[in-house]
Amino acid sequence: MRFGVVTAWPAEDWHSRRLLASFGRRGEAAAVDPAALAAFVGEAALEVRASQRPAARFDAWVLARGLGRSGDPDVQFEVYRALEGTGSLVVNKIDALLSAQDKLRTSWLLRRAGVATPRAAVAQAPRQAVAALAWLGEAVAKPIAGSLGDGLERVRDDRAGRRAVLDRVGRDGAVYLQAWVEHPGRDARLFVVGERVAGAMERRAPPGEWRTNVERGARVRPLPAGGPLGALAVAAARALGLDWAGVDVVTGPEGPTVLEVNGNPSWVGILEATGEDMAEPIAEHVWARARQRLERTRPTPEQAGANHG
Ligand SMILES: Nc1ncnc2c1ncn2[C@@H]1O[C@H](COP(=O)(O)OP(=O)(O)O)[C@@H](O)[C@H]1O
Ligand SMILES: [Mg+2]
Structure with missing residues (x-):
């Protein structure tokens, strides 16, 4: 089994190293720099290549650190979609990764699926931002695509809270607010x-x-x-x-x-x-999914003519 582990930091990134080791125990694990991916739209088909190797030679693509330190992120997103479109197994799927990065999309996808999640709002215009805060009462303002607890702020529907929310709209163009959930730390x-x-x-x-x-x-x-x-x-x-x-x-x-x-x-x-x-x-999960796909595409003995010889 061949795994393409996409990362621009195969040696420096702790997570990439661990993934390469675990996939390497189950087959060949090649570290692929996101910027080494190219796509060719020919007359008949689309082909993605990783450096000189056709992507189709890999049984699964693992987006360990899917965005590179060089190249173009939009091109990289589209190449991952193209890989999926040409039948490659890509995990995590790029659109799922982008959904998770976007706190608004996450909120509504969870709500739509009936998964408990706090009320939330985004607003771009100052009046709507203030209205959103009034609707929530007590909230956490978050960067729409943040992580590690960076840029989070507790706000209430008072003068200081409205100021904070308006500052964010002025600075970022939009504000995401999630209802505050009382918890014991x-x-x-x-x-x-x-x-x-x-x-x-x-x-x-x-x-x-x-x-x-x-x-x-x-x-x-x-x-x-x-x-x-x-x-x-x-x-x-x-x-x-x-x-x-x-x-x-x-x-x-x-x-x-x-x-x-x-x-x-x-x-x-x-x-x-x-x-x-x-x-x-x-690695175990991806290996099992890749194996399942191989079994589905492998010809049966009858298709292969084994019973007719
Ligand atoms: N709505 C909320 N109510 C109470 N605590 C929150 C709320 N949102 C975030 N927190 C606290 O802040 C932490 C970071 O928030 P989170 O949404 O996970 O952003 P990040 O992507 O930065 O981790 C959470 O793990 C939780 O402890
Ligand atoms: Mg978090």
Whole structure:
């Protein structure tokens, strides 16, 4: 089995290294720089190449760090779509990754799938931003495509809150607001692979901090992977179309609710909490999907003429 592991940082990036090692245990794992991908639209067909190798020679494409340090990100997105379009297995799917990156799209995809998630709003015009804050009352303002707890701000429907929201509209052109969920400074991060939770942890924020990101100094401990939280996390990953995902679940007064879904989740914290390297279940899952596809496309003995000779 051949795996193309897309990353511009095969040696420097801890996650890329782990994925290359786990896929390498199941076949050939080639690190492919996103900027080395090219597409050729010929008379009859489209061909994608990674350096000199036709992409069709690979059984699966793994978007470890799908965006390169060089090249054009829009071209890279389109090449991943073309790969999918020409029948290659690409995980995570590029459009699922882009959905997870976009907090507005995440909110509505979760809502549409019936997965518990707080009310949320985006607004571009100052009056609508103020109205959105009034509608939510108490909220967290977030960058539409942020991570690691960066740029998050708690806002209330008061003078300071309205000021903060208007500043964001002026600076960024839009503001995303998610209803505040009262929580005791801890939440759950569940790492979903395929249809199951491969690892889960509780994250406990340091005193005075409401953001539970590991990058903000949260302490971690293992959580059981099953139960209602697990089912919620699996449903959240499915709603976004992700093969693997990191799902943030906080338990508020109305029960567990999904704050966000990460399509390119780190598993440094999960490894610390559980001792489990998520590269293994990821590689196992992708390997199983690739094998299934090979079996589907392999000719049956009858088609191959085995019974007619
Ligand atoms: N609506 C909310 N109510 C309460 N806490 C929140 C809310 N949104 C985010 N947080 C806290 O901030 C952390 C980071 O928010 P999140 O949406 O996951 O953004 P990021 O992509 O930066 O991790 C969460 O893990 C949680 O602890
Ligand atoms: Mg998060």
